[in-house]
Amino acid sequence: MNNNNEIIDISNLDSILFKSFSFFHNFCITCGLCSSTCPASGIEEFDPRKIVRLVSLGLEDEAVQSKWPWVCTMCGKCENLCPMGVDITGIIRKIRGLREKNKIPGILQNGLEAAIKTGNNLSLPKEDFIYILEDVANEIKEEKGFEDFEVPIDKKGANILLTIHNKLVNTHTEDLKHWFKIFYAANESWTISSENWEGTNWAYFTGDDDSMKILCGRIIEQMKRLEIKSLLWPE
Amino acid sequence: MKRNKVLIIGGGIAGLSAALELSKLGLESIIVEKEKNIGGYASQFACKANIKCVKCGACIVHEKIQSVINRENISIYTKSSLKDIKKVEEKKYNVVIEKNMDCDSEKAEISFSINAVVMAAGFIPFNPKDKPYGYQKFKDVITNLDLERILKSENILKRLSDNTLPEKIAFIQCVGSRDSTLNHLWCSKVCCPSALRMANLIKAHQNVDITFFYIDIQSFGKDFLNLYPELKKNMKMIRSIPSDVIEDENGKLKITYFDNTNKKSIDEFFDIIVLSIGITPNKDLNNIVDAIGLQINDFGFLNKSIFVTGSITGPMNISETIGSAGITALGIYNYLKV
Numbered sequence: 001m002n003n004n005n006e007i008i009d010i011s012n013l014d015s016i017l018f019k020s021f022s023f024f025h026n027f028c029i030t031c032g033l034c035s036s037t038c039p040a041s042g043i044e045e046f047d048p049r050k051i052v053r054l055v056s057l058g059l060e061d062e063a064v065q066s067k068w069p070w071v072c073t074m075c076g077k078c079e080n081l082c083p084m085g086v087d088i089t090g091i092i093r094k095i096r097g098l099r100e101k102n103k104i105p106g107i108l109q110n111g112l113e114a115a116i117k118t119g120n121n122l123s124l125p126k127e128d129f130i131y132i133l134e135d136v137a138n139e140i141k142e143e144k145g146f147e148d149f150e151v152p153i154d155k156k157g158a159n160i161l162l163t164i165h166n167k168l169v170n171t172h173t174e175d176l177k178h179w180f181k182i183f184y185a186a187n188e189s190w191t192i193s194s195e196n197w198e199g200t201n202w203a204y205f206t207g208d209d210d211s212m213k214i215l216c217g218r219i220i221e222q223m224k225r226l227e228i229k230s231l232l233w234p235e
Numbered sequence: 236m237k238r239n240k241v242l243i244i245g246g247g248i249a250g251l252s253a254a255l256e257l258s259k260l261g262l263e264s265i266i267v268e269k270e271k272n273i274g275g276y277a278s279q280f281a282c283k284a285n286i287k288c289v290k291c292g293a294c295i296v297h298e299k300i301q302s303v304i305n306r307e308n309i310s311i312y313t314k315s316s317l318k319d320i321k322k323v324e325e326k327k328y329n330v331v332i333e334k335n336m337d338c339d340s341e342k343a344e345i346s347f348s349i350n351a352v353v354m355a356a357g358f359i360p361f362n363p364k365d366k367p368y369g370y371q372k373f374k375d376v377i378t379n380l381d382l383e384r385i386l387k388s389e390n391i392l393k394r395l396s397d398n399t400l401p402e403k404i405a406f407i408q409c410v411g412s413r414d415s416t417l418n419h420l421w422c423s424k425v426c427c428p429s430a431l432r433m434a435n436l437i438k439a440h441q442n443v444d445i446t447f448f449y450i451d452i453q454s455f456g457k458d459f460l461n462l463y464p465e466l467k468k469n470m471k472m473i474r475s476i477p478s479d480v481i482e483d484e485n486g487k488l489k490i491t492y493f494d495n496t497n498k499k500s501i502d503e504f505f506d507i508i509v510l511s512i513g514i515t516p517n518k519d520l521n522n523i524v525d526a527i528g529l530q531i532n533d534f535g536f537l538n539k540s541i542f543v544t545g546s547i548t549g550p551m552n553i554s555e556t557i558g559s560a561g562i563t564a565l566g567i568y569n570y571l572k573v
Binding site: 042 | 367416451476499
């Protein structure tokens with residue numbers, strides 16, 4: 001972060017200065033187990049220990065402006081091994097959430113805004129969504145043993161509500177068939193909501209708690225509307 | 236004063252040193268040791284002298300054992316344990332010792348009175364089998380304690396799996412220490428100095444590459460800081476702890492670690508991996524602790540008192556233990572004198 005000739009005032013290195021943070025990050029003993037186990041260690045010079053150090057030293061701006069929190073995949077291997085129980089993915093999410101929205105890398109913020117506005121990351125209209133699902137259902141019907149397959153959309157009182165990852169109605173429609181065929185073979189009572197069906201929640205990745213709650217809440221609303229008790233949220 | 240007897244629980248370096256000091260002060264001691272030999276873990280430690288003595292303290296243990304055996308006012312019960320202890324009055328306890336615990340036909344109980352008890356029951360080495368390093372799964376993953384025992388009898392370290400000479404050895408520090416998930420928040424203190432000394436000893440006798448994975452070197456002991464620059468010279472020092480060990484089809488042990496200097500994640504293969512396991516509290520003695528009014532701290536070690544000595548109060552090395560036993564002996568002497 002700092003090049004070697006930059007003078008650092010060490011009186012400013014204090015975890016208390018990382019004001020946006022409430023938990024016990026100062027507990028890190030810098031053992032490096034997180035960095036050893038991290039599958040992303042070394043990418044863009046990232047390793048989890050450095051992020052925890054930035055936070056422990058109260059370097060909030062440096063952490064927020066750094067690329068590193070966005071290199072992490074939040075797989076959680078690090079915190080699973082951490083001997084001091086530091087919530088490393090929690091730290092990463094918190095730092096991501098502190099970034100200005102227009103500086104969030106890649107398509108994350110665009111997809112999230114589309115989801116908040118239209119109910120799914122692709123801004124896919126309801127008619128198109130239903131058309132794609134029925135198209136897939138028709139393809140399944142052509143297979144032996146699935147002749148009477150129907151895709152149950154908005155079926156009240158079904159046992160399971162299934163959310164859909166947007167890529168499954170975009171580039172990966174073949175993958176929908178596996179799910180559908182398993183339900184069919186298991187004689188399961190299931191359904192898909194025609195509205196707010198989005199199974200991804202990119203607010204989880206951008207650290208945007210408010211948006212995350214909105215998207216989660218919408219799924220709960222669909223469960224209530226359709227009187228369904230079980231949720232299958234594969235993403 | 237002459238007839239005062241002190242019961243010492245534990246015949247390790249702490250108990251032996253306390254008995255010797257008490258003996259010099261004219262007090263009679265009875266040592267109860269559960270193993271068949273006295274000397275404890277420290278008696279299994281190898282001398283780590285290379286060209287010159289590195290002050291590891293291993294030889295002192297054997298001097299202590301000899302001295303204790305030669306003393307008339309020290310009696311020793313090995314393979315024995317304290318079965319019962321009752322306080323009769325101030326400075327008087329009735330105790331029952333079970334002898335020959337390991338043999339049903341020779342098992343026997345003896346009862347007598349004592350005037351004070353010294354708890355010197357030592358520590359329990361951390362068992363790393365649940366850590367992701369394959370201990371007890373892969374033969375060539377050993378502990379620092381295993382390595383002590385090997386180096387005590389062998390000049391050359393070989394792989395336990397196939398008896399071949401290792402080309403690369405890794406030491407992993409802090410296994411079971413400084414670990415809040417285990418509620419082991421302490422540093423075990425002895426592992427950095429002893430592991431580095433052992434690594435250096437191995438290098439003196441055989442051609443081998445050694446990598447030392449550590450958090451930060453804990454330099455307890457007044458001589459260690461002078462020694463450290465010399466010790467680390469011949470090793471690759473990596474300041475991060477590896478996350479796991481996997482054995483490949485050729486019996487090589489793969490470690491994945493983050494190389495802080497090159498900022499890269501590295502897979503490297505080793506022939507032997509030594510885990511520096513922590514010192515954990517001896518929790519086996521709670522009934523005695525209650526009977527003599529001692530207190531256990533949040534981590535399971537005993538709070539310091541004049542009746543407690545050595546590593547049962549927390550990690551300490553040989554010289555610190557001997558020092559602690561000296562203080563205890565003097566404390567007991569003053570306590571009984573009054």
